[in-house]
Amino acid sequence: MQRRTLMKLGLGSGLLLSLAGLGLRGTEPGLQADGSGTPRQSPRARAVMGAVALAVLEGAWPDDAAERARALQAHLDQMDGAIAGFPPALQAELGQLLTVLSSAAGRLGLAGLRTDWAEAGTAAVQAALQHMRRSRVSLRAQAYQALRDLHCAVFFSSPGHWSRMGYPGPQSFQ
Incomplete structure (x- = not known):
């Protein structure tokens, strides 16, 4: 890559990030x-996560x-407990992701979802998540993976959900 192209890319990226920051x-x-x-989680972040x-x-x-x-609210409360146990740097990154996704511009730009999270149907949210998962932009794919993994880890670690999944719980080896 030529120096001039690299400088244009850097300038364009800086301008884009500045505009995004102003929008947020x-x-x-x-x-x-x-x-x-x-x-x-803030109320808007809870809507995203829900x-x-x-x-x-x-x-x-x-x-x-x-x-x-009720189960969803309990899950989001458990999510808060999990987030509280994260290192501060990870909390900051997740907070930034939720801030971006809870904004209209971030929701549209990162997830491709036109409707607000609280109003979007499950099929629309699934389509947006698949858009993120299949994106060539690694940031979108990483955001999808983080959200999916976090929800699955919190949900499946809860003993209250094990019976619905057909898992009897850990075996005792005494």
Whole structure:
């Protein structure tokens, strides 16, 4: 690559990042500290994570709408507990991802989702996640993998979900 091309690329990237930063100014942060300083998902981040959880774990939720809503809220609370145990650098990165995804520009640019997360149907969120997964832009694919892996790890580590999956729990070797 020629020096002039590299300089144009650097200048263009810097301009793009500056514009993106201006678009996110005033946006609610993805993670917010509660009264004790523990990071928690902001309301907009919970909407993102709730939509992603329903899409990624489709078929694992209770069929009854009220039970599903309670299970989803419990899952998002468990997600907060998992995030609180992350190293500060990882919390910061996840907070940035949630901040971007909870903004309209970030949702459209990163996930390709036109509808707000809270209003989008499961099929639309699944299509957006597949768009991220198949993207040639590694940032999109990494964001998809992080969201999917985080939800699966939290969901399947909960003993309350094991029976729905047909897993009897760990064997005792005494």
